[in-house]
Amino acid sequence: MDDQARIMQSIGGVSLAGHSVQGGMALPPPHGHDGTDGDGRKQDIGDILHQIMTITDQSLDEAQAKKHGLNCHRMKPALFSVLCEIKEKTGLSIRGAQEEDPPDPQLMRLDNMLLAEGVAGPEKGGGSAAAAAAAAASGGAADNSIEHSDYRAKLTQIRQIYHTELEKYEQACNEFTTHVMNLLREQSRTRPISPKEIERMVGIIHRKFSSIQMQLKQSTCEAVMILRSRFLDARRKRRNFSKQATEILNEYFYSHLSNPYPSEEAKEELAKKCSITVSQVSNWFGNKRIRYKKNIGKFQEEANLYAAKTAVNAAHAAAAAVQNSQANSPTTPNSGSSGSFNLPNSGDMFLSMQSLNGDSYQGAQVGANVQSQVDTLRHVISQTAGYNDALGGNAMYSPHGLNANGGWQDATTPSSVISPTEGPGSVQSDTSN
DNA sequence: TTCGATGATTTCTA
DNA sequence: TAGAAATCATCGAA
Numbered sequence: 001m002d003d004q005a006r007i008m009q010s011i012g013g014v015s016l017a018g019h020s021v022q023g024g025m026a027l028p029p030p031h032g033h034d035g036t037d038g039d040g041r042k043q044d045i046g047d048i049l050h051q052i053m054t055i056t057d058q059s060l061d062e063a064q065a066k067k068h069g070l071n072c073h074r075m076k077p078a079l080f081s082v083l084c085e086i087k088e089k090t091g092l093s094i095r096g097a098q099e100e101d102p103p104d105p106q107l108m109r110l111d112n113m114l115l116a117e118g119v120a121g122p123e124k125g126g127g128s129a130a131a132a133a134a135a136a137a138s139g140g141a142a143d144n145s146i147e148h149s150d151y152r153a154k155l156t157q158i159r160q161i162y163h164t165e166l167e168k169y170e171q172a173c174n175e176f177t178t179h180v181m182n183l184l185r186e187q188s189r190t191r192p193i194s195p196k197e198i199e200r201m202v203g204i205i206h207r208k209f210s211s212i213q214m215q216l217k218q219s220t221c222e223a224v225m226i227l228r229s230r231f232l233d234a235r236r237k238r239r240n241f242s243k244q245a246t247e248i249l250n251e252y253f254y255s256h257l258s259n260p261y262p263s264e265e266a267k268e269e270l271a272k273k274c275s276i277t278v279s280q281v282s283n284w285f286g287n288k289r290i291r292y293k294k295n296i297g298k299f300q301e302e303a304n305l306y307a308a309k310t311a312v313n314a315a316h317a318a319a320a321a322v323q324n325s326q327a328n329s330p331t332t333p334n335s336g337s338s339g340s341f342n343l344p345n346s347g348d349m350f351l352s353m354q355s356l357n358g359d360s361y362q363g364a365q366v367g368a369n370v371q372s373q374v375d376t377l378r379h380v381i382s383q384t385a386g387y388n389d390a391l392g393g394n395a396m397y398s399p400h401g402l403n404a405n406g407g408w409q410d411a412t413t414p415s416s417v418i419s420p421t422e423g424p425g426s427v428q429s430d431t432s433n
Numbered sequence: 434t435t436c437g438a439t440g441a442t443t444t445c446t447a
Numbered sequence: 448t449a450g451a452a453a454t455c456a457t458c459g460a461a
Contacts, residue, residue: 238440238457246439261450282449283441290452291439 044075067190080192107210110217117224119159155224162220169216173209177202241284245274249284253292254306259408260289289408 051066114120184198241249252270253260262270267281274281292299 240439240458280440284439286450286452287440289450293451 044073071190104214107214107217110214110221113221113224114162114217118155119162119220119224158220158223162216165216166213169209169213173206176209177205180205241274241276241280245276248273249281249288250302250306251310253285253288254303255310257303257408260285261408 051069111120180201181198184193184201187193188198240246249270252262252266256262262281262285264278267278267285271278271281276284
């Protein structure tokens with residue numbers, strides 16, 4: 001029987017983890033032996049194994065001394081090789097089951113979401129894209145910009161916490177990995193630990209830490225989702241438009257009552273003037289049309305007010321234009337551009353002014369009529385608490401813009417439409433009473 | 434706290 | 448796709 005076989009026998013004799021060691025092993029020749037003293041070697045191996053098995057029962061100093069003795073033992077390299085082979089074989093079967101984990105789809109989803117929200121990946125304005133999308137959905141302007149910046153600030157906060165925690169985890173992971181590797185390297189001198197095994201151990205540690213990271217990512221995603229939903233919910237938190245904005249919108253509405261459908265350009269202009277968005281202008285006109293139609297009586301007073309207001313403005317503009325016209329070319333009052341009305345609110349107003357006396361305005365006649373209207377209106381405004389009182393039951397405006405079907409008449413047929421901005425004419429006759 | 438006003442959203446239609 | 452109509456949700460005055 002050769003050395004190898006004898007070692008096998010001995011190992012088998014102590015039931016070393018029940019492993020049967022097969023295959024050729026290149027065992028180094030035992031120190032100081034020529035391979036003939038079989039009983040002596042058997043005794044040696046028996047001693048070594050006995051020492052190994054009883055090492056836990058010994059005191060630390062004693063064990064250290066024994067350990068040193070074992071390390072120096074002539075049979076140590078042979079036993080070490082056997083253990084290495086056993087470990088290699090058992091390790092392979094374990095590795096086979098554990099290696100090459102497919103990427104976790106949940107982790108991928110989390111990563112993608114964090115990237116999309118601007119939490120993970122390079123700094124790109126703290127998820128400004130997401131915030132902008134949400135802001136666009138909300139259609140807000142000034143107020144939303146506040147909410148937008150608030151959203152960004154909170155997202156930046158989440159991003160900072162996420163990165164700090166991630167860094168902490170990575171640092172802890174690296175420290176722990178280094179520590180374990182050092183320990184394993186240290187231990188590899190006394191027990192068989194292959195570099196592959198160390199690698200595997202590192203992999204296990206990394207997997208453990210990435211599961212912790214996943215929890216962090218999950219929590220971050222939840223935080224972002226909550227923030228996002230709160231931000232989007234804020235869309236419903238409306239704020240009333242400023243008084244000025246409402247006035248501008250109302251002026252347009254009542255001066256275009258025959259066809260209160262502003263064009264895209266007009267909407268943009270109004271949005272600009274009112275510091276709101278085009279969609280808010282659209283909403284406002286949508287609401288206004290519906291509510292006006294539903295309760296015309298209720299809006300009568302408002303209509304009167306705005307009609308008068310528009311009339312005053314128009315009259316001012318007209319008077320100024322006439323004055324200019326007269327100053328520039330007294331002999332030809334209606335020559336050039338100054339002869340025609342350049343009203344701030346064109347459309348109905350222009351039409352109503354044209355039809356004020358049945359004919360279109362010309363030259364000095366315009367000046368006289370308009371000035372008279374202005375004076376009358378000024379008088380009414382100064383003498384009365386409000387148009388309603390002054391006008392009594394004689395409404396200066398009646399909602400002729402609506403047709404029998406409840407819809408607005410087509411703006412392309414203004415001749416059949418009596419605009420509310422006929423106000424000046426009506427006012428003149430009404431107040432003259 | 435109530436209630437009307439009002440901005441926003443949703444659903445439907447032409 | 449714009450607009451009508453219904454509805455929701457909030458604001459703000461009483």
